[in-house]
Amino acid sequence: MLYQKLIRPVLFQINPAHVHKAVVFAGQCMGKTALSRTIVASLYGYPHDDAEVVVDGVRYHTPVVLSAGFDPNGQLTEILRSVGFGGIEVGSVTARPCKGNSPPNETRLKRTKSILVYKGLRNEGVERVTARLLRQYRTPDFAVGVSIARTNDEAACGLPEGIEDYATSFAHIVAHDVGAWITVNISCPNTFTGELFIESENLELLLARLDGIKTDKPIYLKMPISVPDTQFVALCDIAAQHRVHGLIIGNLQKDYTHIKDGDPKPEAFRGGLSGMPCQEDSNRLLSLAHERYQKRFTLIGCGGVFSIEDAMEKFERGASLIHMITGMIYTGPSLMSDIARAYAQRYAQRR
Ligand SMILES: Cc1cc2nc3c(=O)[nH]c(=O)nc-3n(C[C@H](O)[C@H](O)[C@H](O)COP(=O)(O)O)c2cc1C
Incomplete structure (x- = not known):
C-alpha cells in the first residue's frame, strides 16, 4: 500500500528510463554488503524455504x-533474493556490446498497465557481463540464468552471421561456466532486422548449430506471443527435436x-x-503448450503478472516458474514474496 499510494505516484512522474537506471544503480549498491542485503530482506524478503523449487536441476x-x-x-544478482525473487535471467546479452535504439525507448502506459519497450537489446556484451557475473557474490539458493540474443547491428543481419553471433555468446557462457541455464531469445521485436529466428527453417538451423556446443545446462527458448498459433506450434515442434529443455512463454x-484510450x-x-x-x-x-508438450518441455509463464491470482493462474496452466518485470513496477516490491507465500500454501503439500 505504501508503494502504491506514496512511492509509485512519485516515480511515475519521472521518465521511466531514468527511474529504471536509478533503481538498478541503487539495487547494485544495496547488494554489495551483507548489512544492506539484510535490511532490504527484512522489508521485502521471503524468509522461509517452503516455496523453494528445483527445476531442471536448478x-x-x-x-x-x-x-x-x-x-x-547482470548488476542486480546480489540483491534480488532480498526482495523475494528466486532467480534472475540476466540479459539479453549479445556477442558484441549493443548501443540499442535511440530514446524514447521505455514509455510508461499507465492506463494499459504496460511499458512500451523499444530498447533494442542495449547491453555491454557477453564478455563484460560474464566477467561481472563471475566476480559477484553468489547468493545461496538464488538462480542466475543468462539470456542471449543476436547483436542488434549490421554485422549480424544475415542468417549465417546471426547464427554465429548466437553461437559466440553461447560458447562464451559455456566456456566460463556462468549461468545455471541459458535462454535463447528469438523473439525480441525491437531489432532493426526483425525476428529472423521465429521462422521455422531459420530456427532449425540455429538450434542445430547450438546443439553442437557441449553443455549440461538447461536450455530455454523465449517464445513470441504475437504469432498465429500454427506458427507457435511449428516453432515448438522444431524445438522439440533439439536440445531445448523448456519454453518461456x-x-x-x-x-x-x-493500448487503452488516453495512453500514447x-x-x-x-x-x-x-x-x-x-x-x-x-x-x-x-x-496450448501444456496440452501438447507437457512431458517434453519445462514451461515458464511470463507476461502480465500483477497479483497473486495472476501468478497462480500461470502455475495452474502448467508453469513451473514465473518470470516477471512489469508487475513489480506497478504492484510493488512486496509482490514477489506475496506470490511465494501463496505458492507455498497452495503447492507445499503436493510436492
Ligand atoms: C524494459 C524491458 C526490457 C526487456 N528486454 C528484454 C530482453 O532483453 N530480452 C528478453 O527476452 N525480454 C525482454 N523483455 C521482455 C520481458 O522479459 C518479458 O517477457 C515481458 O516484459 C513480459 O513480462 P511482464 O509483463 O512481467 O513485464 C523486456 C521487458 C522490459 C519491460
Whole structure:
C-alpha cells in the first residue's frame, strides 16, 4: 500500500528510463554488503524455504524470477533474493556490446498497465557481463540464468552471421561456466532486422548449430506471443527435436490494439508492450503448450503478472516458474514474496 499510494505516484512522474537506471544503480549498491542485503530482506524478503523449487536441476529460493531485460548487464544478482525473487535471467546479452535504439525507448502506459519497450537489446556484451557475473557474490539458493540474443547491428543481419553471433555468446557462457541455464531469445521485436529466428527453417538451423556446443545446462527458448498459433506450434515442434529443455512463454506483445484510450499509441511500430497486454496471449499459449508438450518441455509463464491470482493462474496452466518485470513496477516490491507465500500454501503439500 505504501508503494502504491506514496512511492509509485512519485516515480511515475519521472521518465521511466531514468527511474529504471536509478533503481538498478541503487539495487547494485544495496547488494554489495551483507548489512544492506539484510535490511532490504527484512522489508521485502521471503524468509522461509517452503516455496523453494528445483527445476531442471536448478534450485530457486522462490518460483519467481526477474525476467530478461530489466537487468541486461547482470548488476542486480546480489540483491534480488532480498526482495523475494528466486532467480534472475540476466540479459539479453549479445556477442558484441549493443548501443540499442535511440530514446524514447521505455514509455510508461499507465492506463494499459504496460511499458512500451523499444530498447533494442542495449547491453555491454557477453564478455563484460560474464566477467561481472563471475566476480559477484553468489547468493545461496538464488538462480542466475543468462539470456542471449543476436547483436542488434549490421554485422549480424544475415542468417549465417546471426547464427554465429548466437553461437559466440553461447560458447562464451559455456566456456566460463556462468549461468545455471541459458535462454535463447528469438523473439525480441525491437531489432532493426526483425525476428529472423521465429521462422521455422531459420530456427532449425540455429538450434542445430547450438546443439553442437557441449553443455549440461538447461536450455530455454523465449517464445513470441504475437504469432498465429500454427506458427507457435511449428516453432515448438522444431524445438522439440533439439536440445531445448523448456519454453518461456513469452516475450512482448506487438499488437497495439491493446493500448487503452488516453495512453500514447505510436502510429508506426515503436516497440513491444509488456504487462497487461501480454497476459491473455501468454496464458493461452501456455495452456496450448501444456496440452501438447507437457512431458517434453519445462514451461515458464511470463507476461502480465500483477497479483497473486495472476501468478497462480500461470502455475495452474502448467508453469513451473514465473518470470516477471512489469508487475513489480506497478504492484510493488512486496509482490514477489506475496506470490511465494501463496505458492507455498497452495503447492507445499503436493510436492
Ligand atoms: C524494459 C524491458 C526490457 C526487456 N528486454 C528484454 C530482453 O532483453 N530480452 C528478453 O527476452 N525480454 C525482454 N523483455 C521482455 C520481458 O522479459 C518479458 O517477457 C515481458 O516484459 C513480459 O513480462 P511482464 O509483463 O512481467 O513485464 C523486456 C521487458 C522490459 C519491460
